Structures are given as C-alpha cells and as structure tokens.
Amino acid sequence: MRARIWGCRGSLAAPGPETVRYGGNTSCVEVRLDDGTAIVLDAGTGIRPLGLQLDREGVKVVHLLLSHLHMDHLQGLGFFRPIYDAGVELHVWGPPSTVQSLQDRIGAYLSPPLFPVSLSEIPSKLFFHDAPDEPWTIGSATVLAVTVAHQGPTLGYRIEEAGRSLAYIPDHEPSIGVDLRSLGVDWLSGHEVARDADVLIHDAQYSEEEYPEHVGWGHSSIEHVVTFAQLAKVKRLLLFHHDPHHSDAELDALCVRARELWPGSEERLHVGAEGMEIDLSKLSLIDL
Amino acid sequence: MRGGLLRSRAVEGARQQKSVVLILARELAANVATPIFLIDKDGTLVFYNEPAEAIVGQPFAQVGEMPVADWGASMQPEDEEGNRLSRRTIPPGVAFLEQRAAHQEIFITGADGVRRGIEITAFPLFAKADEFAGAICIFWEHGAREAPPQEAR
Numbered sequence: 001m002r003a004r005i006w007g008c009r010g011s012l013a014a015p016g017p018e019t020v021r022y023g024g025n026t027s028c029v030e031v032r033l034d035d036g037t038a039i040v041l042d043a044g045t046g047i048r049p050l051g052l053q054l055d056r057e058g059v060k061v062v063h064l065l066l067s068h069l070h071m072d073h074l075q076g077l078g079f080f081r082p083i084y085d086a087g088v089e090l091h092v093w094g095p096p097s098t099v100q101s102l103q104d105r106i107g108a109y110l111s112p113p114l115f116p117v118s119l120s121e122i123p124s125k126l127f128f129h130d131a132p133d134e135p136w137t138i139g140s141a142t143v144l145a146v147t148v149a150h151q152g153p154t155l156g157y158r159i160e161e162a163g164r165s166l167a168y169i170p171d172h173e174p175s176i177g178v179d180l181r182s183l184g185v186d187w188l189s190g191h192e193v194a195r196d197a198d199v200l201i202h203d204a205q206y207s208e209e210e211y212p213e214h215v216g217w218g219h220s221s222i223e224h225v226v227t228f229a230q231l232a233k234v235k236r237l238l239l240f241h242h243d244p245h246h247s248d249a250e251l252d253a254l255c256v257r258a259r260e261l262w263p264g265s266e267e268r269l270h271v272g273a274e275g276m277e278i279d280l281s282k283l284s285l286i287d288l
Numbered sequence: 289m290r291g292g293l294l295r296s297r298a299v300e301g302a303r304q305q306k307s308v309v310l311i312l313a314r315e316l317a318a319n320v321a322t323p324i325f326l327i328d329k330d331g332t333l334v335f336y337n338e339p340a341e342a343i344v345g346q347p348f349a350q351v352g353e354m355p356v357a358d359w360g361a362s363m364q365p366e367d368e369e370g371n372r373l374s375r376r377t378i379p380p381g382v383a384f385l386e387q388r389a390a391h392q393e394i395f396i397t398g399a400d401g402v403r404r405g406i407e408i409t410a411f412p413l414f415a416k417a418d419e420f421a422g423a424i425c426i427f428w429e430h431g432a433r434e435a436p437p438q439e440a441r
Contacts, residue, residue: 098417133419147308147415149315177319185305187314192305
C-alpha cells in the first residue's frame, strides 16, 4: 500500500508564495493498494490534479472515502476528471445521516446555483454508500470507518492491507476541556481508528496559543495531536489539515514544537506536504 | 463489496471504544455544573461528573463503572412518603429500558447517608436513527430532606 498527499490544507485552499513547500490544496490523499485498487481519501481541491493523473493512467474504478461533507473535503469533486468519463465507476462512501441520503447531501453542492452541473448530468457511474458500521473490503484492503468528534457527522478511516495500517482522521477535536491523558483510551474519540497504526494522518490545525480561541471548532492543537498519537501508539504521524493562515515557516515552527512534545520523534513525526509519498510496505517517506 | 467480519487489528479493536455520542456527552458533563450520569447501551453507569458526586456521596474515580442494577440499588430511590421505587420505573430505568424520555421527583439516600430530594430528567441517546448508545440523566437537587417518620413509611 502506498499513499500520496495531494492536498493537506484545512478549511480553505491557500495558494501563494508563503505556502509553496507544504501546499495550498485542501484535503485529498491517494491510496494505492497492492492489487492496484485506487482509493481516494476526501475530495478537497487536491483531487483535481489527482484526477488528471488517474485519467492519464486509465483508472476505471475509484473508491472515494469522504470523512465528512464540509466544503474543504468536497469542493474538488466537480473538478475530478474521471467523473466525466462514462467508462468510470466511482464509489462514494461517507458518513450516514438520519435525514438525507449521501447522494442528496452531495447533490446539494453538485447542482445549480452552487455548481453548474447536476449529479444527474455526470456521465460516470456513481454509486453512493453509507459507510458501514463494521469493517468491509475494498480490493485487497480492509477498511474501518468510525465516527469521530468534529462538527457534524464525521468519520475517521483505517485502511489495512498485508499487515500494514493507515489511519486517516483529518478533522478531529479529540477532547474539549478534558485532559486527554486523564481518559481511558476507550473514552478517546478516534482511538479505534488510530491504535497501533503504522501511519496516522491527523488534524493539526492550531498551535497551542491559537487553540483557546477555537475551542469547540472541531480541530486539534499540536499538543492534542501529539498526545493522541502517543496514546494510540502510532508508529508514524503526519500533521495534516494545516490552517490556511499558516505559512511554510509557521508550519516548520509547529513541527519543531510537536517534536519537543514528543522527544525522539524526529524520524516518526513529519508535517504533511503536497507530493509526499508514503510506502507503507517499507514504512518509508519518499519525495519529501 | 461489504465483506462481513474480517479478522484484523481493526476488528480486534472494534467495540473497545465507547460510542462517540457517549464521548461527547461525557465532555459536556465534565464541563457543566449540573449533576449528570451517563449510562451506556448495556446499562452500565459509565460516568458521573463532579457535581453528581455530591448526590452519590463518592467520587467517580473511587467508584468507577458499575452495572445499573448496583447503582440503582445503592441510591435507594423513594417517593416523598418514603415508599421504595422500582429502579425500572424511575427516569434512568425508563430511558434505558424503554428508550424514551422521562422526568420525576424522587428521594435518594447517598453513600454519605444524606437523604436528598431530586428531580431527574433522563433521555436516551441514539447514535443513528436506530442505534441506542445509552442514556443521559440530569439531576436537579432540591437539597437535603429529612426522612419522614418511620411510622409514615
């Protein structure tokens, strides 16, 4: 299994000279299984260049796993070239709702006046699935989706293949006003997804100084994400969902702070960046 | 597409974590001054907050999780005249057993031996439309009350 980050910005795309190194596109991670199956985690603006790549490769079946339906995780879907190919089959998985189907909720965005093309006009074969409560199979992988603490129904995903595991929790506030270390791990939102993961991709939106002004917004401080990763005993941690106001230099500083909080983590803790690839079979980061 | 139960670390880890609905309810409880109990889907009292410790008479850290039958019995719920009430009919029991909201004034004697008049509001928590995650019980204390004379019971 290999993963590649196509977008790691949170909330809003943030292109510009100050975000060149880590990138300005919003959440999108490509996962390629050993059997060639293409899984896409979230449809932020990073999915647009990924779509071009998949189109060039001639990929005809794609599984899109949506963590939730906030715009920064959905906005790129209408610009994902494979959906305009009648020969493509796109399976969209997302959090269930008690009031509206996944298709109707996504259709609220992919329809005029917010978008010029309606879902019904999209030529590819679209299949919408509520993410199951129990693990299920996609290609050669086992996938687990678990509701995590954020604003609105939100899932964390765990993908396992050949004894390796990738955990993806892009938007997550694991605790509000409660010290994470005071809780048993059974009370820890997201633990089921992240525990013992080989790689955890996790929300790291705020510095410790910024967080008090954003309590309850559904995102983590650096201290949260490091503590969460330690409690979950993950092997590698990628900081993700960078605040759109954070420049490359500020993300460098957040990385320094995160490594201070987790002594000896230089090899296991990194800031997610567009173009970063992870080979889970070797547990190596390439193209950093 | 959906492949039943597959043995993996994910499956082994499944169900070891509490429902996110209970996790969020606990965070609410931990940050308010109103006494709150949380019951999980199996009827275990899984948490009560510091304000509720005054009602129970013991810190949660000392008591820990306990089956609903145990804490229901330890509370000794009574009506105003001192008649024992079935734990099945008071609001926590109704919210858990019948999965509906309930409200009632009852009298309890905590571990500290103090008899208190309290109102309880309890309601079920559903993670999805049909997934019972547990119940939340909110206590409104009237203050310490003397027990009625023994002959009146």
